[in-house]
Amino acid sequence: MDNVRTISRGIDLLEFLNRSGKATGAHIASQLGLSRPSTYRILETLTACGVVRYSEKDNKYALDWSAQTLASGLTERSRVLCVATPYLYELQKKVQWPTDLAIHENGVMVVKESTHPISPYSIESGIVGSRHPVLCGSLGRAYISFCPKGERDAILKNFFSRCTGGYEYFNSMQQIEWMIAKTRADGFGSRQQDVNAETSSIAVPIRFLGRVLACMDISWIASAMSFDEAVKKFHAPLDEARRAVERQLAAETMLN
Incomplete structure (x- = not known):
């Protein structure tokens, strides 16, 4: 059940980034109603998979080109x-x-x-x-x-x-x-x-x-x-x- 819930949250996060373009982890968490620790864990996983990219310049996450x-x-x-x-x-x-x-x-x-x-x-x-x-x-x-x-x-x-x-x-x-x-x-x-x-x-x-x-x-x-x-x-x-x-x-x- 936890894996299913995590996958569902990951999909929600990707859909949000697809709509919004770029966002900070804190903003994503607030918009999706997730805790910050859960949000950052999902973001780290998606970044490691090459689906999401992180910019230190503005502290924001966005979909990688392949995901777009x-x-x-x-x-x-x-x-x-x-x-x-x-x-x-x-x-x-x-x-x-x-x-x-x-x-x-x-x-x-x-x-x-x-x-x-x-x-x-x-x-x-x-x-x-x-x-x-x-x-x-x-x-x-x-x-x-x-x-x-x-x-x-x-x-x-x-x-x-x-x-x-x-x-x-x-x-x-x-x-x-x-x-x-x-x-x-x-x-x-x-x-x-x-x-x-x-x-x-x-x-x-x-x-x-x-x-x-x-x-x-x-x-x-x-x-x-x-x-x-x-x-x-x-x-x-x-x-x-x-x-x-x-x-x-x-x-x-x-x-x-």
């Missing part, structure tokens, strides 16, 4: 998932085939929302929470093709073996670069039975302020229609859903 980036990323992810989920379900109603929404985490795409359970044409289950190497599906291919170059280079450098997942069709950077160029030219990531022989899919990136926050896809049973037929049928509504999400993100930013 994490907090910003978590906020953006939560926001885009909230905004995009209704459009994901509207898209499924239009096309009937399953739709998914995924975010990138350390070289893999993690499916956060899916309409597979309600689609009459779904042949897959357990989609939400599933993780897919970033090069091995339309969602990941859309992500890596449209994310900033620096981020893309870091993914390929640090997670190359995990990204490829052992699939021979991406065993060289030349093949990856060709895929990225094609994806950017098409405007969508694609998977044509190369990972799952039964289904194919296309995906688009949801972009905001120069970053890719998430990706949205439509998948279908490959034997039901050709890839070209599916692209002709699905790309326009998928891209319209993507634009609607991006417009709402921009509008909410303006209001805030």
